[in-house]
Amino acid sequence: MKSVAFSYAPAHEIGDAQAALGHDGIKLVSGGQSLGPMLNLRLVRPSGLVDVSGVEALRQVVETDGAVRYGAAITHAEIEDGLVPDATGHWLRYAASRIAYRAVRNRGTLGGSLAHADPAADWVIVMTTLYATALVHRPGVGEVRIPMEDFVTGAFRTALGPQDVLAAIEVPRPGKTASWGYWKYTHQEGEFAKASAAVFVDSDTTRCRIAVGALGRQPVLLREPDSVISGAVSPSQALGDALPDMSAADLRLHAIALAKALEQRS
Template identity: 55%
Template structure:
């Protein structure tokens, strides 16, 4: 199938993008690896596409002493290849390298993945575990949202009309930090059936257990230190967090937590 007719706008800078969003209802694209297929299947029928792939402000990655700020249009492949700084010392590169296939990673972007908000997407799970913060520009200026609060449901985010994701800031973990990310896929390139991302950083006090691919927004597990230390197993943590969900429905997610914890043993310290 082919998409229904639509108008196409190409923004060359952030000001042009913001002006276009202020004047009409647009669907923003950059890599177009998610919205494009949905349009071809006519599951999505935007009247206007706003292409921001050439906006320089969205294509930069800036490093400071404490974080790396990725422009929303930085591609998965650029993170995978190390052409932009990796604040985690390789964890983000590893996650990026397992997103879909290389052809998708060449064009798909970190901001686009977040905004599409597929519950099974990698960055939707990984970035909240890394305590990332998202900068959003809109009619009232720029606001910042923690990654764990950005996705509010399947394919739903906190973005309001006229707003655009500008950047994703990922703080640098300490040298003592450990990391694990595990996902189940039937074959390479598919979206995960269950996933878990875990950060344990005692020097900064950041410890997080995030579960993804639940058909909803990512789940932040309570008492992550107890889960990481094995005092609470993954199954019990999920049963407490999702009491209305049958145990069989989250069995793979519980295993993903356990596998991510096992993987942490190989994290550099």
């Protein structure tokens, strides 16, 4: 299938994109790795696309003492290849290297992936577990900070308002003793995860999170991650409590993902 006819315009400033979103039927496109197939299948029929992948402000990476701020149009490959600094040492590079295929990573962007909010996407669970913050440009307000766990509100749903633009993602630098585990199951290379889990423990900041992903909704953060990490509560028990409606078979698979993420923590 071929897409419906639509107009195309590159944005130069974030303001261009916000102004365009004021018109009916306009969508933003960045790497196009999810939107492209949806266009061709005519699942989306925009009147026009505004391409934000070249907006200079969205291409910047800003390092501060406590965090790294990644412009939303940074590609997965740029993170994978270490062309931008990794706030976590090497965890982001590893996570990026596991996204889909290299061809997708070459064009797909961090911000595009988060704004699309596929429940099984890597960045959605990784950034939530790492206490990342979405920096959103909202007309008339300016920059709004939204913690990642509040940014993704459901399957393919975010806190972005009609003329909001996701400008950057801020990832706090973990402490020296922090540890991290991320594991996902795919049947074949490059697929979206069938089950995923991430574990983050940072005693310097007393931050600790366990997230479970690929649930058909936003990632679930376990309420008492410390007890799972200490071994007092087993992965399947913790997941049973967190997801009481999940079938026993699905629960087992996600509990395995969590156990593997815990095993991988280093």
